[in-house]
Amino acid sequence: MKIILFGKDGQVGFELQKSLSSLGELFALGRNSTNFCGDFTNAKGISQCIRNINPDVIVNASAYTDVDKAEEDLNLSFSINAEILALIADEAKRVNALFIHYSTDYVFDGNGVKPWSETDRISPINVYGLSKAKGDEFIQNSGCNYVILRASWVYGVNGNNFIKTILCLASKERVLKVVSDQIGSPTSAMLLAELTAFIIPKILQEIRLSGIYHVCPSGETSWHDYAKFILDVRAKVGLEPNEKNVDIQSALTNQFKFPAKRPLNSRLNTKKFRAAFNIELPYWKIDVEKTVKSILKCSNN
Secondary structure, eight states, X not given: OEEEEEOTTXXXXXXXXXXXXXXXXXXXXXXXXGGGTTOTTOHHHHHHHHHHHOOSEEEEOOOOOOTTGGGXXXXXXXXXXXXXXXHHHHHHHHHTOEEEEEEEGGGSOOOSSSXXXXXXXXXXXXXXXXXXXXXXXXXXXHOSEEEEEEESSEEOSSSOOHHHHHHHHHTTOSEXXXXXXXXXXXXXXXXXXXXXXXXXXXXXXXXXXXXXXXXXXXXXXXXXXXXXXXXXHHHHHOOOTTOOOOEEEEEOGGGSOOSSOOOSBOXXXXXXXXXXXXXXXXXXXXXHHHHHHXXXXXXXX
């Protein structure tokens, strides 16, 4: 089996390199790959790359993810998160490859408290969400065999994320204000990568399993309680001599002036995924604790 991985240097791509390598011949590509064939600003290079390799599976972990900057970078956000996906989906159809892509809870408006299902109406409230929703639409309409995995609050050992931000701020500040009215489930890049490797052989054997799935750990939390848990893990590992306990205060989203609006309800209903692949998903704290410990271990070496 030949697999192309786009976005090998990101949080999810970093983990996918490990999980996908056991499935077959892996072509892991990033922005600096030979002949720019992993550069999402080079459509011709992407297209030629797919035709040259003629893969069985294409996995895209590349995305424009700066939610606030996307409000200004509208053209680049849509180019990377939507337009290039239309091209990849067309090429996937041409070579009869399975196309796996990662999307987000930000395609929903965040109203209510009910976990979002795959059939719920799409209604993004910021440019990032709009660009991701358009990318999903392009893939669905392409006619290729695809799987779109929508996840929430993705983090990992590699790259920048909420865990690293909290650990960094906690080493400098005595008081942190974190929003408590946005609810979701932190999803590890490692979990997404492992699940991707798990479902690929199953889908190739039973193509009717193609489609959109919501994937995240069980349980839910707020960013505020998420931050508290991160520092609880740090405390269990053992504080450095120059680190002090931090007072994490709760705040409402409207107390912050972010360029982009944030959905308050990021809960995702994973029933469809669990039923289709006969799998249970771990509680969110399990992978968060592993990741915090890994990050702290790396920072101390």
